[in-house]
Amino acid sequence: MPTLDDGACAALLDALTEIARSATQAIRDLSGQRGARRKADGSPVTAADEAAEDVIREGLHRLAPAVPIISEEQTAGEAERAKALIGNSVSYFLVDPLDGTREFISGSDEYTVNIAVITNGAPILGVITAPALQLAWRGIIGRGAERIELDGGTTSRPSPIHARARPKDGLVVMASRSHLDARTRAYLDGFPQAKLVQCGSSVKFCRLADGSADLYPRLAPTHDWDIAAGHAILEAAGGRVTTPEGAKLLYGTPELLIPAFVASGDAVTA
Numbered sequence: 001m002p003t004l005d006d007g008a009c010a011a012l013l014d015a016l017t018e019i020a021r022s023a024t025q026a027i028r029d030l031s032g033q034r035g036a037r038r039k040a041d042g043s044p045v046t047a048a049d050e051a052a053e054d055v056i057r058e059g060l061h062r063l064a065p066a067v068p069i070i071s072e073e074q075t076a077g078e079a080e081r082a083k084a085l086i087g088n089s090v091s092y093f094l095v096d097p098l099d100g101t102r103e104f105i106s107g108s109d110e111y112t113v114n115i116a117v118i119t120n121g122a123p124i125l126g127v128i129t130a131p132a133l134q135l136a137w138r139g140i141i142g143r144g145a146e147r148i149e150l151d152g153g154t155t156s157r158p159s160p161i162h163a164r165a166r167p168k169d170g171l172v173v174m175a176s177r178s179h180l181d182a183r184t185r186a187y188l189d190g191f192p193q194a195k196l197v198q199c200g201s202s203v204k205f206c207r208l209a210d211g212s213a214d215l216y217p218r219l220a221p222t223h224d225w226d227i228a229a230g231h232a233i234l235e236a237a238g239g240r241v242t243t244p245e246g247a248k249l250l251y252g253t254p255e256l257l258i259p260a261f262v263a264s265g266d267a268v269t270a
Helices: 006-029 047-063 076-086 101-106 182-188 203-209 224-236
Strands: 036-038 044-046 069-071 091-099 112-119 122-130 135-140 144-151 159-161 172-176 195-199 215-218 240-242 261-264
Touching (some): 006 122, 006 135, 006 144, 044 047, 044 101, 047 069, 047 112, 069 224, 091 101, 091 224, 112 224, 122 203, 122 224, 135 203, 135 224, 144 224, 172 182, 195 203, 203 215, 224 240, 224 261
Parallel strands (some): 172 195, 172 215
Antiparallel strands (some): 036 044, 112 122, 122 135, 135 144, 144 159, 215 261, 240 261
């Protein structure tokens, strides 16, 4: 199984961006079909989730057939086989083909396509597209992050983005629109002067990465695929994502769950 370091990721970045853009178009093509069914875990899934999944899996298999894929919409059997491969491989793709399905169903523009590369248990590359916003963000840790404007089949020249140091005044805190639990709400109460912005999907990480927000805590469990791409982009932009105690997050556990995290736009200093 191949190991993807930052150099290998740099060689794949444009192709991964194009795969995400193609999945974005698949979702936009189905934007008029927002009916959902319930999965076994009770979460909703739509035809757009499944169409984006198909586009991404096909693209990744063509691009890097030896690299395992973990995706939210895999069947249980596929997921177990993929997780078994992780034990024999230090690199794999981690995919959420439509993050923010509830927002998509409601007609909100806060949903995304997420593709990440995990190496040695941590995100190293992330690509996120926001179909309704016609924007993309991407980054490789150690090599910087960028934002791209999408316009149908074309893309703009990438623009470098950077997280900002936490301001003394005017702190902007992001929080989940659909999953704001009591523990996270209590944490947010510690910032009474901050501007709270509730938002769906991984767009929250992107707002920290491009310097338009400062903090995003989530003190409840979330799946690896929900945050890996955003984690990589934010760290590539100079921010950080840790446990609430400041420790490194661990990806690739048997449950594929992150118990809690705090994402910050604070510039990382030595």
